Amino acid sequence: MDLERSVGIVETKTATLGDLRLDNGSVLSPTVIAYETYGTLSPEKDNAILICHALSGDAHAAGYLSSSDKRPGWWDDYVGPGKSFDTNQFFIISSNVIGGCKGSSGPMSINPVSGKPYGSSFPFVSIKDMVEAQKLLIDSFGIQKLFCVAGGSMGGMQALQWSISYPDFLTNCIILASSPEHSAMQIAFNEVGRQAILSDPNWNNGLYEDNASPRKGLALARMVGHITYLSDDKMREKFGRNPPRGNLLNSDFAVGSYLIYQGESFVDRFDANSYIYVTKALDHFSLGKGQELTKALSPAQCRFLIISYSSDWLYPPAQSREIVKSLEAADKRVFYVELNTKEGHDSFLLPNSKQEDVINGFLKMPVDE
Known part of the structure; x- marks a missing residue:
């Protein structure tokens, strides 16, 4: 275990929150969210950053779950003291999406009616539903505005949805290796x-x-x-x-x-x-293309950082540039970087000094620039 610049031993917690009406009309009751936090929430509660995970990720983004744990959280290279998401400065929240299987409400949860796991009877959830559940969690901390929402791949879709679902609620949005909708x-x-x-x-x-x-x-x-x-x-x-x-x-x-x-x-x-x-x-998430995407993103008020990767053929740079073009057309503040990598879609998860510098620079840049 390497504790240098690490958040150390962490604990995955669960929060039982209020009812959540899903996109399809079903009501999730109660809504349970698994989450971890790193760093300290400021007295003004203005330094919080939400980290959103990709398809098979979970709440354990950084640190170690025990002293015998050999592998840190999935984004440990970027979350911790002195790292891109600096826990000396920011209060980091990472939560598991609803519909998943790592502690949040999902098919493995017990149906209160039958007393058995929901299985395939669990209601369909959308990316927007995932964001709504995250909002319940953020509200439970008494946070009035997030400094940033960040995520890669499916996490990037959640971050993008945050910017339009709650435009007054976040200052910055970081989207890595993502897309406004899936291609065929x-x-x-x-x-x-x-x-x-x-x-x-x-x-x-x-x-x-x-x-x-x-x-x-x-x-x-x-x-x-x-x-x-x-x-x-x-x-x-x-x-x-x-x-x-x-x-x-x-x-x-x-x-x-x-x-x-x-x-x-x-x-x-x-x-x-x-x-x-x-x-x-993932497949049903769609903000459209061209003018339709520009219109969908028009409510956003935050500043954006979009990062793509030259070797990513699953979410190719062209899809990130679609987001950038539509944000510019909607007169939003957006910074775009395409990193030259050879690791493919997984590039956003792996150590990369250039990625560290880009995220550091964006988060430290005065908001009005």
């Missing part, structure tokens, strides 16, 4: 993953038990998804056409063995129903 190709990859789960013999219409869940289908879904997170150059550099270590029972190539490992390890930390719910929320 992006929907297609998610659909293949969902079909892998639905085709698993243990699917049982989403009403499966823990000891008989659609593990194989979920593993295959993760394998497909993981391919899209990397770049061709990175996969070539890391695996080439090399054979796997050990025997050839599972794959003839190292990259196949790697994907099998990723799939099998994923099923131990994620739920198949949640995978379906969250990917559907």
